[in-house]
Amino acid sequence: MALAENRYGKSRVRVVRVKRHADRHEFREWMLEILLQGDFETCFTDGDNSKILPTDTMKNTVYSLARNSAATCMEEFGKEMVDFLLRRNPQVSHAEVKVWEKPWEQIVTAGKAHPTAFVQATGERATTKVERAQQGKFAIASGIENLVIMKTAQSGFEGYIQDSLTTLPPTADRLFGTALRANWKYSTPVVAFAAVRAKIRETLLQVFADHDSKSVQHTLYAMGEQVLKEIPEVSEISLTMPNLHCLLVDLSRFGQDNPNEIFVPTDEPHGTIEATLRRKA
Amino acid sequence: MALAENRYGKSRVRVVRVKRHADRHEFREWMLEILLQGDFETCFTDGDNSKILPTDTMKNTVYSLARNSAATCMEEFGKEMVDFLLRRNPQVSHAEVKVWEKPWEQIVTAGKAHPTAFVQATGERATTKVERAQQGKFAIASGIENLVIMKTAQSGFEGYIQDSLTTLPPTADRLFGTALRANWKYSTPVVAFAAVRAKIRETLLQVFADHDSKSVQHTLYAMGEQVLKEIPEVSEISLTMPNLHCLLVDLSRFGQDNPNEIFVPTDEPHGTIEATLRRKA
Amino acid sequence: MALAENRYGKSRVRVVRVKRHADRHEFREWMLEILLQGDFETCFTDGDNSKILPTDTMKNTVYSLARNSAATCMEEFGKEMVDFLLRRNPQVSHAEVKVWEKPWEQIVTAGKAHPTAFVQATGERATTKVERAQQGKFAIASGIENLVIMKTAQSGFEGYIQDSLTTLPPTADRLFGTALRANWKYSTPVVAFAAVRAKIRETLLQVFADHDSKSVQHTLYAMGEQVLKEIPEVSEISLTMPNLHCLLVDLSRFGQDNPNEIFVPTDEPHGTIEATLRRKA
């Protein structure tokens, strides 16, 4: 036998940072995962821990670095974490830090944003994965998870294979809902991350809303294509779009019509569509 | 032995309604629970189903009524459901319909709201419970679930009991986060439900944000009191505010200070504070 | 306005106790919730914390008592907690402690139970709620949550109301699955809790398995009735039995029969059946 691929680290490390400006506070909540690869074989085979940085220390590292960090976004903080871990641990050959951000927004009352009160705006998560080998270059991939969207027009599904097991009726007008997951790779580690993220998110939403959809695949491709067209820093983008079906209810059993108005939304089963779009070399 | 309290019905009935106006669509998603009480003893004791309206029929009722309903909010739809079930089922002595609404908002791109594309805005849920006995009056209680909020200023906790098991240090400046659940009873079944709900939500948020909090209890009371003061249609309000602790990290172990900036947010254990405020007779 | 019902406390306090016997270890995992009522009005109205036992101290109390406790079951530990809190806090008028137990069993390998290794056996939870007022008597209610069971014979549903919205076909042979929640009250606080719990659980399972079921209500009643008959310490029992439908798949569309063999299990919507059985006075 032989030990093959292996890695270890700490997951679900949560941290809140409050920046206390004179006129308002900033509030950020992150969850991190740190994963290391390196010269750890004797730990597995002989119980030798002499090269092991405890995962508890990785957790402490998050808090200690967060105190001093000048990073204004999670991509920059990820770079600091990776650099710190690689510099202090020569036995580590490769370090990876993932971050999930919970979005908090200022509470708006009477039309004004409150300076020190916040509401968790959505179940959507912003993500990033920053990684680097010793002496290597940064690879940074950012993304969005659980962006739940729906369109009620310009969506059909027709012309597919009809066989002995087909029961789905073709339709030129169906609801199209998904919980979008997007992941894009940056071609460089120096990016205006927050601004680029905002533009990617807006582009994805705009194409989703406006596209004349023949299928989930068709719209997924159009969304990814537009991101590559508009954002030169992105070298590739992967999109996962579960098809969260809304089923038209048959009301004819009750002597009623249903002109595409009453649906049952379902969580399972669901379609799954995944694709990666990459710039041609 | 004797059969005492009992009820039955259908839970997690999900329905989507799309209203197709010329210039835009409306998109609503509800989950319903229907619960009936009545003359059902022989069903339990003898297996006699002759007075049982199947829960499958309750589900069908949701879809059939939704097609014809003029209700523009879930409270009005709940009233239609209760009336329909009581009228057709004399063996039912009391009917109750609960509704949870998932909030969907129009997607905004390039500063404009899209007419037929939507995003699920938040994990917050709007709720209502509509109930009535045969020949009785409606009782309607609406609410909010999972409104996740946080304040970073004007919050302390001091002057509490110190005993041999106390380890919590008093503080004049702590983070205060909660996932608010509110439930209010209407004194009348004829209310401008949507407008009143919006005003209650804004009032709760405003007091939470502005209050000089000595404890969760203190702020909870101020929030409920203000709702009763401002909204005459509300006869009582119950608030549940788990105290979702953000723990200050001790960085002195690493030779660093922590001027109330770096915290660990935790899900468990959490404080639980619940109270009802009622108008004096 | 006036403050009406209110209570506060600590939720999701988790504790593991390991008893290290010479020949084997005992491993127990509990989650607790402590809720107090009392003379707390000025805390709500004036921000006066002088009568407030911090919820953090309640958490510490769990750990401190657990170290010294001789309790061998969660009901006895709940009694110790309630007594301790009431004795040290005269401002508290009523204390309640709920406990959920995760079941761990010894790992069996090569036919032998291992003395110091354990497996989490099931998603079922044992529960209890112990409460008492100052100078009052204990009220103890124990229970079971999430006991997921299924019967494939002796279950039908026929003879129910047929109206214009009925689409469910009657059947003399259906699957009957549920996630049982049971709660029973003890008529006395001195009970052989573990032995009685085991007998109640066995009784519930036996009746469920053997009953010739005409409906969920019918079987629920038979289960509760048998518990009251066999266990004199139980004064009342409440059962909640969601009807977790398994839908027969229509295979005739593919030229196949389906002699009650292929089903789609579903989580939503589901029927909900609840009833309490109480000894006649």
Added chain:
Amino acid sequence: MALAENRYGKSRVRVVRVKRHADRHEFREWMLEILLQGDFETCFTDGDNSKILPTDTMKNTVYSLARNSAATCMEEFGKEMVDFLLRRNPQVSHAEVKVWEKPWEQIVTAGKAHPTAFVQATGERATTKVERAQQGKFAIASGIENLVIMKTAQSGFEGYIQDSLTTLPPTADRLFGTALRANWKYSTPVVAFAAVRAKIRETLLQVFADHDSKSVQHTLYAMGEQVLKEIPEVSEISLTMPNLHCLLVDLSRFGQDNPNEIFVPTDEPHGTIEATLRRKA
């Protein structure tokens, strides 16, 4: 731009099969995911659905095949599904079917297993992934998810790196709990799947229970090594073992000792240890 990797299919397809023998019933519950790759580019780029097998048809395929299938385990059913999909869809280059099995066991009452009543025994899941390219060979990887285990003896963690951010104290006696995920590849598609699975599970549990653990890595390796030693059909095994920490409570603040008896179990943060063991070529 160019379309790169892509696939689509149906997720969370649930099916129950009841085999009605004269003396007892068999009850099986599976959840399936089907994923296809192939010549689908024009669907993405042009909205051409002519080569698309609808995901709804994949769902129907599960039910239709389940009716006629002689498969007695999910690995065999996965092979039937893959063969069926590839044979009828020449445009598909590669098909993959994943199955999760919920374990149901016969209810035992009065020491006897009931022939037609079942209990969902555990939160553990058995899994398999069966895949094949057109004209290719089967690749089958089976596994276990969420096997929650704990050991209270023979586990320590010492001798690790101590740096300026270390706060974890070394210990020769700690609790070691995990939710094991195992995945093993078969070197051949013809295996006595159920018997081999049982042996792998027993081997993993036995080593976990008996191992003198210097770290999670150390025990993980011993578990995987023993599987490869004892089960020749397995060519490699991957193990993921989150370290679900039980923290020793400091009771000295209350004047009490804590001889490794009272712990706080926590869900987050947690260590993550992953490794693959492969036979040497």
